[in-house]
Amino acid sequence: MPDKPSLDGIEAKWVDAWDESGVYHFDRTKSREDVYSIDTPPPTVSGSLHIGHVFSYTHTDTVARFQRMRGKAVFYPMGWDDNGLPTERRVQNYYGVRCDPSIPYDPDFTPPAKPDPKKQIPISRRNFIELCDRLTAEDEKVFESIWRRLGLSVDWRHTYATIDTASRTAAQRAFLRNLARGEAYMAEAPTLWDVTFRTAVAQAELEDRERPSAYHRVAFHRHDGTPVHIETTRPELLAACVALVAHPDDERYQDLFDTTVRTPVFGVEVPVKAHRLADPEKGSGIAMICTFGDTTDVTWWRELQLQTRPIIGWDGRIVAEPPAGIDSPQAREAYARLAGATVHTARERMVELLRASGDLVGEPKPITHPVKFYEKGDKPLEIVTTRQWYIRNGGRDEEVRSALLERGRELTWYPGHMRARYENWVEGLNGDWLISRQRFFGVPFPVWYPLDADGNPRYDEPILPEEAALPVDPSSDVPPGYTEEQRGVPGGFMGDPDVMDTWATSSLSPQIAGGWERDEDLFQRVFPMDLRPQGQDIIRTWLFSTVVRSHFEHATLPWRNTAISGWILDPDRKKMSKSKGNVVTPIDLLEKYSSDAIRYWAASGRLGTDTALDEGQMKVGRRLSIKILNASKFALSVAGEDTVPDPAAVTEPLDRAMLAALADVVDDATAAFEGYDHTRALERTERFFWELCDDYLELVKARAYDTESAAGASARAALLIALSALHRLFAPFVPFVADEVWSWWQEGSVHAASWPEVAEFRAAAQDGDPAVLAAASEVLRSVRKVKSEAKLSMRAEVERVVVRGKQVDRARLAEADIASAGRAGAIAFESSDDAELRVDVTLPEAEQ
């Protein structure tokens, strides 16, 4: 035990000690009922680790440590999400390269020493992926060192990355099984499309953003020449118009239904249709349907069985060839003015054309309205018809939807109201889950297609690998029965060029971490897992998709409980995000306040509750840590050599009272943890500890130094018993300082010790009554108050203390301790009817 305990260097010391002792290693000899398994969120390593991660991962770690101390074998792996677009972007910027799949692999490629992000060097897909692998390996080291320093009790032998071999294998195997069971399918359909990244995106990745726009009033023409006015925010799509639509009950348009009108400028005949989704309040009540301006267009197109006239290409520009129906020389000439233009430019030109033809009525009316964006993109999404892979998720199937809603009800949510987010989302799904992405760094689809005599792929006859061959990369591996020479030639084959969305892999995290079909012995010990901890922002993505996969593959929930952490808000209560530039990186805070102090702050935030970044709380955490060091040092130094407490030696009523109060705390903290209320467990423990330090320690201090009497032995035994409980109660929250003080007097790590059993403390407390401690503390506080008001030292002598009230008998049981702690020459107890204690303190003449 050091003379002057300190937090300096405590992290380095214990990180190494824990690594060497393997105290957090998962004991895989245990069977499922003795295991507590955690489906840890794999952080995106190409992003920076910020204080919000520290917050939620600390919540999980307190649970892991509690369960471990309760005797469970805790399966607490760590994954890295390195797969996907964020990594691609980081690699592009970091090395100054971009992926061009048409370039052949260069085994000698080295990235430029001084990358110029403005002149990215095109490299092959394989070279690009090698750079992704290289950089993520570096990023993962940084993350791991911060996690270790934060004291996460992860078993570092169980790590995975969402792009590693095991993950690719699992993702491909699960996909093939989905396909075999009809849960995955390919379809050519209108798809939400990001023109910047040139990839399809899923409903779960959308967000609405308010954008300025304008209503353009445009005249269509009946056969008799009279105009029909529509209003549109997307005049550039006029060439893609396939119909007009109004509400079936709209009086104004009854005579138009099932007739045709001509589009302005292009003169295309389009039908006028009735549909309930047309809003009579919006604009003129009649709208043009284009293929495709928004998701409502898709619905109309599908339900009204309209023609298809797509004009927007994969690059977000107007395609060169006019769609069917634009036949006249004038129409073709007008279309030629738009071809090749961006949407923005095309809109300007279309407006000019409409002005010139006299079909634009008045001036465009500026509005702002919500526009759909890919959450990582910065241009509005377009809708492009493409061939994509989907997994069913209930978006088109009532039976699946209600089964998944039922799964949501089976799951225990902490806090419970987060289930509403899940139900909201599932009920609002409007399509299946689109899982293919036209990107490079991801898990490829394990699929090839035969090429017909003209070199066209036969999508309806996909060639699939055997599961034993997984993982495969169809762009370099050859399908069964073919040779590499047949790649891309008529009569040969081609690999599916797409990769899976990141969520299609990370939705299998319980299977990947748990060794599904790779280590079945492990898998049956850990799956379904006990806990899925995660942020509230990814309920619709990660949580939901994991439920979907497990539902299909295992017909069970992937976990029993989910714990949802809130946001971290900056001190001004704004949500932290990179775009706001208010993200705080944790390393400086860890250094400034200590890991335990940061953990204390994090653990003070309840599940599901947004929490402000509060350095004040971190300071409190640091103070608590130091207090634990000092109070432990005191208790152990008065105990001397004899650090094995004998419960039978606790005979004094005050000591028993303290232990009875402690037993209540153990009870409470245990129940709180069992209900995933780590904050309450901490709060109860902490309050007891401070009261112990402020009052009990002061009351028994003199007695505890007395090695002659039984009363002295009672105090020392009680102190050690309390210390033993507190070290363990604090261990999930402040693991560094807890193991430090534990090591001063115990064998082994506190983190391998057993969680305090309430019976142990009730037995030691015997007939102890917490009210005795409360009464004695109150008298002591009154004495201190008088001294403080007289501006005296706490050591100042007091001439006389008189205690009155109904409770005097309780206080009297600690008479000697009160007199000693208060430095009172005389103390008298007078029974009276006062419900509360009244304490009169007389100071010596000289001090008054």
Add this chain to the structure above:
RNA sequence: GGGCGGUUAGCUCAGUUGGUUAGAGCGCUACCUUGACACGGUAGAGGUCACAGGUUCGAAUCCUGUAUCGCCCA
């Protein structure tokens, strides 16, 4: 527009099934170097529990409505 959550001291938050005088920490003020702790300790000031009704012997707590903030969905 629908849903969820919040609103308690200057700040950050507790407040268990309704029950005496609504608590804690930070910050602030004053004092104290006491044999664990100055990286400390003791004490003090500080609240119309968002607002309006209602239920009740009794409401921060239950009910209804309103305001306001945040989030999710459309």
